[in-house]
Amino acid sequence: MRDQRLWTWHVAAGLVVLVTLALHMAIMHLDALLGLFNPAGGHPIDWANVAARSRQGFFLVSYVVLLGAALFHGLYGLRTILHELGPGPALRRGVDVTLLAGGGVLFVFGAWAAWAAFALARTV
Amino acid sequence: MLDTKGYPNRLGLRGWVGGGRWGLERYLYTLHRLTGLGLLVYFLLHIIVTSARAFGAAAWDASMARVTGPVFVAGEYLVFAAFVFHAANGVRLALVELGWAIGRPIEPVYPYRTSVDEQRPLAVGVLIVAALLAVVGGLDFFVLH
Amino acid sequence: MNAPARVTFRIRRFDPVRQSPPSWEDFEIPAVAGMTVLDGLRTIKETLAPTLAWRSSCRMGVCGSCGMFINGHPRLACNTQIAELGSGPVTVAPLPNFDTIRDLVPDLRPMFDKHAALSPYIIRDDHDEMYEPTGEYGQTPEELEEFLQFTYCIKCGCCMAACPTCATDPVYSGPMPLGQAHRYNADSRDGGFTTRKTALAGDQGPWRCHYAGECSRACPKGVDPARAIQLMKRQLVFDYLRLYSQPCPAGVVTPAPASARRPDVPEAPAPTVDVSRARTSPSC
Structure with missing residues (x-):
C-alpha cells in the first residue's frame, strides 16, 4: 500500500511542479524574452522585483505549493534511488525517517520565509 | 538443493548506466535520474539562499552577491536545461507509466513490435522539445542579457 | 550474411x-x-x-x-x-x-521465488467449479487479447538480466514476475487482484520500474514485460484513487445446443492414454 500511495502522489506532485516551476523559471530566467512579473524592470532578482512579487498573495500561495510539491517529488525520487541501491531493512527505514524529517524541516523553514517575506513586503 | 555457493553477478551501478549498446530509453532513464538529483541538490540550497528575502533588502542583496559571476550564470543555465529535460521527459513518463502511450497488448509476431516502439515518437519529441527550450533559454541567458 | x-x-x-x-x-x-x-x-x-x-x-x-x-x-x-x-x-x-x-x-531460484510470491495463477472463490468443472469459463476474444501476449513468457530470465533496477535492488520483483502477475490480473476469469495487491502495492511492486525499456527489448518471445508493468501501475493507481475495481470473474458459459456434425469433419482419434487412470492420484 505504501508505494502504491506514495508513487501516485509522486506523479501528482510532479504535475504540480511542472506548472509552478515552469512559471517560476519563465519569470526568473526568460525575463528578457517574456518580461513576466518584473514591474520594476531590470533583473528579476533585483530587490524591487522580489518585493513586488513577495507582497502578492498569488506568489505566496504558489511558492508554498511549489515548495511542498517539489520537496515531496524530489525527496521521494531520492528515496527511490537510495532504496534501489539495495540497503537492508534497517537502513531503508533510516533513509525514510531522515528524508521525512529533513523534508519537513525544509518545508517549515521555506514556508516561513515565504510568509515572512509576504508580511515584510506588505508593510513596506 | 545446490550445495555450492554461487558467485555474485549483479551488474551494480554499471547496470543503471548501461551505455554503449542499449536503447534510447535507457539513456533517457539515466539522464532523468542525473537531472533529478542535480535539481534536488540545487533546490535544497535554493530554499536556504532565497530565504534571505524574509530579512529585507540588505540581507537579500548580500545573499545574492554571494551567488553572482559567470560560474553561477553557467550553473543556473545548467539547472534551467536540466529542468526543461526533466519536465519534458517527466510528462512522457507520466503518460507511459500510466499506460497511455504504450499501445494495447498484441499478439507477438516476429519481428516483435513492443511498447517501447509505440512510445518512441514521444521519446524523440522529448528530446526535440527539451533542446528547443534549452536553446531559447540559452538565448535569454547568454545573448539578450 | x-x-x-x-x-x-x-x-x-x-x-x-x-x-x-x-x-x-x-x-x-x-x-x-x-x-x-x-x-x-x-x-x-x-x-x-x-x-x-x-x-x-x-x-x-x-x-x-x-x-x-x-x-x-x-x-x-x-x-x-x-x-x-x-x-x-x-x-x-x-x-x-x-x-x-x-x-x-x-541461479534462477530468486526469480522463481519472486514469481511464486505474486500468486501467478487463477484465483477464484468457486473452488468446486475449478476442481470439478461443469463447463468452461466464458471469455471473449477481446478479453483474451488483454493478456495473451504475456502468456508467451518462457521464464528465461533475459528481462531480469537487462533490467537496471535488478542490477542493484534484490527486493524488487523484476519484469518477469511482475509481467506474469499482470497476466493474471488482466485475465477476465481471475478474481485475485486484491490478493496480489498486498505484495504489489509495496517494495516488490512495479514502482521501481522507470521504463528504461530494456526488458521488452531483451525478451526473445516478444512478451513486452514493460507494457505489462505499466498497465499494472495504471490499475494500481486507479485502485488507490478508487477509480478501479476488478470486475467479477467470468462465469461458466452454457454449452451451445448440440448441432449436426458437418460430414467433412473427421472424428477425433481415440485417446492414446487412459484418461480415467491419469486423473486418479495415488493418495486418494
Missing part, C-alpha cells in the same frame, strides 16, 4: 569448487553457416573443454533454459546465430543479476 570460417568464443568460466573469481577463456572453433551460439558451445564441449557447463534443452527458443549474456546482451543461445553477431569474438557470460552457479549457469 556468410559466417566466418573460424570463430573465437570468449567464455566466462567459474569453478564453484575453487571459488576463485571468474575468468575469461578463448576457444577457436570452425564456424558453419546457420551455427548458433548453442551449437558453438556444444562443439567446444565436445572438442576442447569437456568441463564447460551451461543449461539448455529444447534448442528452439521454447524452454527458456539457455539465456546467456552474449556480446553484452541477454539472449537465448539457441536463438542467436553467430553470423548476426558480427566479425569479432563471440563473448558469452552467464546472465547477470543472478548468482553464477558454474560457468554459464545462473
Whole structure:
C-alpha cells in the first residue's frame, strides 16, 4: 500500500511542479524574452522585483505549493534511488525517517520565509 | 538443493548506466535520474539562499552577491536545461507509466513490435522539445542579457 | 550474411569448487553457416573443454533454459546465430543479476521465488467449479487479447538480466514476475487482484520500474514485460484513487445446443492414454 500511495502522489506532485516551476523559471530566467512579473524592470532578482512579487498573495500561495510539491517529488525520487541501491531493512527505514524529517524541516523553514517575506513586503 | 555457493553477478551501478549498446530509453532513464538529483541538490540550497528575502533588502542583496559571476550564470543555465529535460521527459513518463502511450497488448509476431516502439515518437519529441527550450533559454541567458 | 570460417568464443568460466573469481577463456572453433551460439558451445564441449557447463534443452527458443549474456546482451543461445553477431569474438557470460552457479549457469531460484510470491495463477472463490468443472469459463476474444501476449513468457530470465533496477535492488520483483502477475490480473476469469495487491502495492511492486525499456527489448518471445508493468501501475493507481475495481470473474458459459456434425469433419482419434487412470492420484 505504501508505494502504491506514495508513487501516485509522486506523479501528482510532479504535475504540480511542472506548472509552478515552469512559471517560476519563465519569470526568473526568460525575463528578457517574456518580461513576466518584473514591474520594476531590470533583473528579476533585483530587490524591487522580489518585493513586488513577495507582497502578492498569488506568489505566496504558489511558492508554498511549489515548495511542498517539489520537496515531496524530489525527496521521494531520492528515496527511490537510495532504496534501489539495495540497503537492508534497517537502513531503508533510516533513509525514510531522515528524508521525512529533513523534508519537513525544509518545508517549515521555506514556508516561513515565504510568509515572512509576504508580511515584510506588505508593510513596506 | 545446490550445495555450492554461487558467485555474485549483479551488474551494480554499471547496470543503471548501461551505455554503449542499449536503447534510447535507457539513456533517457539515466539522464532523468542525473537531472533529478542535480535539481534536488540545487533546490535544497535554493530554499536556504532565497530565504534571505524574509530579512529585507540588505540581507537579500548580500545573499545574492554571494551567488553572482559567470560560474553561477553557467550553473543556473545548467539547472534551467536540466529542468526543461526533466519536465519534458517527466510528462512522457507520466503518460507511459500510466499506460497511455504504450499501445494495447498484441499478439507477438516476429519481428516483435513492443511498447517501447509505440512510445518512441514521444521519446524523440522529448528530446526535440527539451533542446528547443534549452536553446531559447540559452538565448535569454547568454545573448539578450 | 556468410559466417566466418573460424570463430573465437570468449567464455566466462567459474569453478564453484575453487571459488576463485571468474575468468575469461578463448576457444577457436570452425564456424558453419546457420551455427548458433548453442551449437558453438556444444562443439567446444565436445572438442576442447569437456568441463564447460551451461543449461539448455529444447534448442528452439521454447524452454527458456539457455539465456546467456552474449556480446553484452541477454539472449537465448539457441536463438542467436553467430553470423548476426558480427566479425569479432563471440563473448558469452552467464546472465547477470543472478548468482553464477558454474560457468554459464545462473541461479534462477530468486526469480522463481519472486514469481511464486505474486500468486501467478487463477484465483477464484468457486473452488468446486475449478476442481470439478461443469463447463468452461466464458471469455471473449477481446478479453483474451488483454493478456495473451504475456502468456508467451518462457521464464528465461533475459528481462531480469537487462533490467537496471535488478542490477542493484534484490527486493524488487523484476519484469518477469511482475509481467506474469499482470497476466493474471488482466485475465477476465481471475478474481485475485486484491490478493496480489498486498505484495504489489509495496517494495516488490512495479514502482521501481522507470521504463528504461530494456526488458521488452531483451525478451526473445516478444512478451513486452514493460507494457505489462505499466498497465499494472495504471490499475494500481486507479485502485488507490478508487477509480478501479476488478470486475467479477467470468462465469461458466452454457454449452451451445448440440448441432449436426458437418460430414467433412473427421472424428477425433481415440485417446492414446487412459484418461480415467491419469486423473486418479495415488493418495486418494
